[in-house]
Amino acid sequence: MNTTPRLPARLGKGDRIGIVTLSAPEPAADPAAFERGVAALMARGFEPVLGAHALGRSGYRAGSTTDLLDDFHAMIADDTIAAVVCAGGGKNANRLLSGLDYPLIAAHPKAIVGVSDPSLLLNAITARTGLVTVHGPSVMWDWAQDGPAETFEHFTAVLSGRPDAARIDAPLTWTRAGVAEGHLVAGCLSSLRCLLGTPWEPLWDGALLVIEDAFKPTDLLDQALTHFQDCGVLDRIAGLIVGESVGCEPTAGITVAQMVDEVCRDYGWPLAHGLPYGHTPLKVTLPIGATARLDADAERPLTLTSPWTATRQESR
Template identity: 25%
Template structure:
């Protein structure tokens, strides 16, 4: 996997929306944060654009992303928000320039489409808070993004959950939003998970659908040769009037019970306040002990 150069003071970071619409007011605090880091925010044409729920038409969103992708002066593209829409433009984008001059693509949730596709191309990307919500998160999540893009050494130590499956493993970090991973199965953006550490998180889903998505990943071989599983926020889950009978953690454990890899719950990633930056595609070492979980890059 090729890792983009880390940024330095004075570098330009583009802010675009590949999915839902967003206005300038909603990202003013993110722009100010970039400026305090010594970086220059370059706003894409999709900021402030509207096409029903989208930040402009598919053509406009693809064009905005493409322009920033091809601009050699732009050292990173920070996706303004998630929602839905990135999958509608992924096949309209020419990624040849990023193969020559890798740059950081940053975001989470719907941006999982880009993380997955870039992984198939051999380019690392950054699963991290976005302009719409970075100011609402913890100080630790903001610092993790800054330290990661500037190339500081990263090591996460978190308390261990009682439901964790203990063990150590190594592998490239992959994944993101479970619903997006599920939707990409069978496409050119679907992941090869063999020997890797899969990260999943989700928001506002019914418990039976969590089970359905995991069963689909299982049937697609996602767990067959997996090195490890990291579960972030399973936030605001719903149940039907007739209960599914299991919570999200139990659904996940039951889905992977026949496999032999460590599993981590409550990792600070996803639709949670403490959403730490993770380099997708980077080689990592995961240690899951009874009292503590450690994740560091190799």
């Protein structure tokens, strides 16, 4: 596991952004929405470049494992591509873990952006290469949907390295107030679970763990979070932030927040709920691997405290 931070190059207006589909064939299922998302990125001043299989379909995936890895590696190796954005989500991004060319990714540090299922790839890449990756809006779910302006403004601010992006203005509800500082591990809970016990598992020691999920009942998410507990993850982190859940129905009247509080009741670290990120239309963009501070008494309770981007020259 690589623990030395490697910073992606900052994104600027006019830069080329590679768009890849690494799991479900969502663009093929709704090409009109995909086209709207691509157009929205263009309207922001970027030049989208589509992966060969971005609009592909092979059963419940956009292509074979080889196809999807080739698309991704081509975008990474192309130094005219400044960032790579995942088209959407799915359930099988972990099929790519063993085939990722981690030395290639480390040699071409650029922002890699994803959400939901691809969040497991982001955290694996950060764990293996030290590269700060980006949990942020996808083409299909965000750029295509004409969502809240704040979502896209924070994305642009984070990827361009603007200092004001470090102050994340998100009201949180505190179960256990306190202060913690550590590197960010952020993603969809059920997707991150796929990394437990693998060679691509994140560095949990001292981490600020940020989790969310969507369209799953409370009892199923209890199973997933308890798995993290049984693997010792909750003994090693510095703090936990639970994002807003989308479509997660209570089980027997018990909400996701109530379940999390119960599972985590015996720990001493800060625990907060309500961060808008992940599957929510309004979402903050989080640099995975960057250091952040969680402080219940601060005006802005979540603040990035380490650099998360570099100039093109510095990132080499």
